[in-house]
Amino acid sequence: MANDSAKSCGLDPDNWKNFRAEAHRMLETSLDQLQQVAERPWQEVPEAVKESYAVEASGASAAEIVDRITDEVLPYHGGNIHPRFWGWVQGTGLASDLIAGMAGAVINANTGGRDHGANYMERAVIDWTRQKMDMPEGTSGVLVAGTSQATVIAFQAARVRVMPQVRKSGQGTTRLTAYAGQGIHNATRKALELLGIGFENLRLVPLIDGQMDLAALRAQIAKDRAAGAQPFLLVGMAGSVDLGTYDDLNGLADVAADEDLWLHVDGAFGAWTRIADDPWRGLSDGIGRADSIALDFHKWMYVGYDCGLVLIADEAAHRSAFAARPSYLEAAERGLAGGDPWFCDYGIDLSRGNRALKVWTALELYGEAALGAAITDNCRLAALMADEVTAHPNMRLAAPVVSNVCVFTARNDLAPEAQSLLNSEIAQILQESGEAVFSTTRADGLVMLRAAITNHRSRAEDIHEAIAAVARLAQAG
Template identity: 85%
Template sequence: MLEASIDQLQQVAERPWQEVPEAVKDGYVIQATGQGAAEMVNRITNEVLPYHGGNIHPRFWGWVQGTGLASDLIAGMAGAVINANTGGRDHGANYMERAVIDWTREKMGMPEGSSGVLVAGTSQATVIAFQAARVRVMPEVRKFGQGSAQLTAYAGEGIHNATRKALELMGIGFENLRLVPLVDGQMDLAALRQQVAQDRAAGAKPFLLVGMAGSVDLGTYDDLNGLADAAAEEDLWLHVDGAFGAWTRIADEPWRSLSDGIGRAGSIALDFHKWMYVGYDCGMVLIADEPAHRAAFAARPSYLEAAERGLAGGDPWFCDYGIDLSRGNRALKVWTALEMYGEEAFGAAISDNCRMASLMAAEVEARPNMRLAASVVSNVCVFTARADLSAEAQSVLNSEIAQALQESGEAVFSTTRAQGVVMLRAAITNHRTREQDITDAIAAVAELAARQV
């Protein structure tokens, strides 16, 4: 199995996404009888490894998916044999998680003493941050519920669905999310203040402001310093959705400055499994006010009482800072990656991804019939393959090109809608991507687009 796994990593460029055959799907049905380890290795090699989601391939730029690292294999073996539950107690995994949290806090520029917890991803991190924000303004909500109180939240148009989903799950309701217009890709601060004043006048209680560090469609960034100023003036909790874009904090200029001000947030949600390339799943929430974080989740029934010595020691316990009591050792793969490759390598890879997005934009602009949806800001490039067609024809063509390139294994673009057109979208969070991959992919797009008459 180890040999097969190493082969997978070494031959990743030769193994793009492919459709799962019906016979393989049928073979996944659980059988009543067991089989030997050798047979299972053979089956996994032939029935599992070839049918991955495609994101490990160097020409995968669909959605925002990370690529995984060789260090994940090393950490995964150790993690499997230790089988740590990191909900609490006194063992090495919890000290390692605290070290990863503290390193991340420092990189984001949050104050010393800020807390955090590793989670499945930004969607879960968002719920945790929003609950801390709600408990701040409604200290008794854990006892009595929200009742008839109308809490309102604010975010720029185009905010990730994680914000809406979190408000729905918490019973606040997505109708109480105010989507503020954007100006040049950033939240209109004047419109924000006007909306907050209107809500207060109507008897609502504004409590949360959500900023974008890397928008899902175009990779744009809010003015985070401006949002921090507005949050302080309006007494709002500032949360930053930095799922992938927060990591420009370790990139070169000019990309690093995109996330200036992020350390002033009350909370940040981010992922290691996106632009830090670590294997799924691994996200984090950081919260500047540790007592507020703990107040939102801490609960210790008698069977979880801490002790001064022994295994029940090791306070603080991470179950007091999030939803999960039973938690896997996510910190191990982050720690292994950082110690193995070094911070500088990650910063260089993130910077290179932004350069690749700029190169893609230049390749698009060099083609007479292609057109960018917007200038590239970070690592996202959105474009149409044939701007000379009607909006409807462009949408059909771009969708067809995306599917055709996925099926051929040449490249993976996703699609998004911009300016009323379904366009091709590349979100480059892939440390395996090289210049040749970019130029070959755009050439393939141009070849397919030329067939449209």
Template identity: 85%
Template sequence: MLEASIDQLEQVAERPWQDVSAAVKDGYGVQAKGQSAAEMVSRITDDVLPYHGGNIHPRFWGWVQGTGLASDLIAGMAGAVINANTGGRDHGANYMERAVIDWTGAKMGMPEGTSGVLVTGTSQATVIAFQAARVRVMPEVRKTGQGSALLTAYAGEGIHNATRKALELLGIGWDNLRLVPLIDGQMDLAALRAQIAQDRAAGALPFLLVGMAGSVDLGAYDDLNGLADVAADEDLWLHVDGAFGAWTRIAEAPWRGLSDGIGRADSLALDFHKWMYIGYDCGLVLIADEAAHRAAFAARPSYLEAAERGLAGGDPWFCDYGIDLSRGNRALKVWTALEMYGEAALGAAITDNCRLAALMAQEVESRANMRLAAPVVSNVCVFTARADLSQEAQSILNSEIVQTLQERGEVVFSTTRAQGVVMLRAAITNHRSRDQDIRAAVAAVAALAALG
């Protein structure tokens, strides 16, 4: 199995996404009759490794998915044999998680003592952050419920669906999220202040402001310092969705400046499994006020009482800072990657992804009929293959090109809608991508567009 895993990593460029055949799907049917380890390894090699989601391939830029690292294999072996439950108690994994949180908080510019907890991803991190924000303005909400209170939250148009889901799950309601218009890809601060004043006048309780550090469609960034000023003036909790874009904090100029002000947030959600290339799953929520974080979740029944010594000792117990009591050892793969590759190499890879997105934009602009949806800000490039066609015809052609290239195993774009057109979207969070991959991908799009 180890040899097969190493082969998979070494030959990743030769193993693109492929459709799962009916025979393979049928072969996944659980028989539970027992097999030898050798037989199982053979089945995995034949029927599991070839049918991945494609994100490990150097020409995968669909959605925002991380690529995984060789260090994940090392950490995965150690993690499997330890089998740590990191909900609490006194063992090495919890101290390692605290170290990862401290390092990340410092890189983001958040204050010393910032709290945090590793989670499945930004969607879960957002729920945790919003609950802390709600408990701040309604200290008894865990006991009494929200009742008739009308809480309102604010975010720019185009905010990630994680914000909507979190408000729904917490019972605040999607209708109480005010979507503020954008100016040049950033939240209109004057419109934001006006909306807050209007809600207060109507008897609502504004409590939460959500900023974007890397928008879903275009990779744009809010003016985070401007949002922090509004939050301070209006006594709002500032949360930043930095799922992938927060990591420009370790990139080079000019891209590092995109996330200036992120350290002023009350909470920040980000993923290691996106733009830090760590294997799935691994997200993190950071909360500047440890007491506010703990107040939102701590609930220790008698069977989980801490002790002065022994296994029931140790601090922190991460079950006091989030939803899960049973938790896997996510910190190990982050720690292994940071120590094995170093911040400089990871930052250089992030910088290069932004450079490749700019290169893709140049390649697009060099083609007569291709057009960008908007200037490339960070690592996301969105474009249409044939701007000379009607909106409907462009949408049909762009969708067909994306699907054809995926099925051929040449390149994976995703799609998004911009200016009324379904366009090709490349979100480059792939440390294996090179200049030649960008040029070949655009050339492949141009060839299919000419046929269309």
């Protein structure tokens, strides 16, 4: 039924009492979803529901919208809120997001600039994070959609450092080269493409025991310089996508210093071992020596999507890569146009949502110790999964578990092609049944099952039952 209040009173509710009642009902329904999340795994979206999403834009009552969201939206989530979701690297979201989301919606802050509370909160979140990452005081940063955007920002700052005129005149014929270990996340390649550097100028250095071969790295840099290229960027991994491995970040920092390269660390999820217990905390030792770090709060800090961060040690280099203030955005000493520095001078976006609020709310509500304990527990669960896998005679790990990622094949006694087909089929069957969500990746020439555990709701019994389900399907296959 159309809501006549929209015709008579604009876009605010005509009857606040009725709207308040429906908002309360939506809150209770949302709390039910969170409290009963273990009973609500991923499920395929029925065709009728897909069709129901067609936009009619004819106006409806708040009650009708709450009913539709309850029936057509909440049941068909992406699965990552469920305790047995370990596919890809996706965070679970937190109950605190609900509180922060309500406040964020009514404030509706644009954090591109100006003098208001959200910008001061963002600076506080950035400074807390730079301390956890052991970066120097004065380190700059900006909250972004995720590590992919953070990577573009960091690489642009690295490029402007070696080519100060690039924003004005372009890169011209200069051939910049970048270096990363084999298996680096695709965000590095995409950033180089977007900046016009080109992915063919990314050198993929071989690995030794999951870490970049430093001797091979130095040799490649020397070779490129001899060929007339200008090496400018070295990218380290803090938590590789496939196996959760870490580069020797201190070793990379030494190479970067010797070769005058900008050291960037892709710490999308793995940077957060900085607040975990030993031995996992030590995996990211040396990260504070980086010129820039890209990381996500929406992965291994469990905060709701989306929320990433880029940290850049040299604030002047960061600002010089992006600052451009037209006359209509001139700052003032007082009033709303005050509050310098503005975040629009440190990234791509002028219009920016209030991402800091949900991070701040989570940190203040749960505390660093609880979040660090959850990260530590995820690593312990990955080790437990590895133990479960090795206990089955026909299963095999792709590599020892280093952090929170476990990759394995369900039937090592089959031919390679048969193993790949079986592993892929098991992943799909378990997803469709709601028993567990594994993703797949390629290792040793095989398609293997992969669990990336960034889920604060997972428990030991989830690991036991999921591996038992894999074993059951492997034998049936």
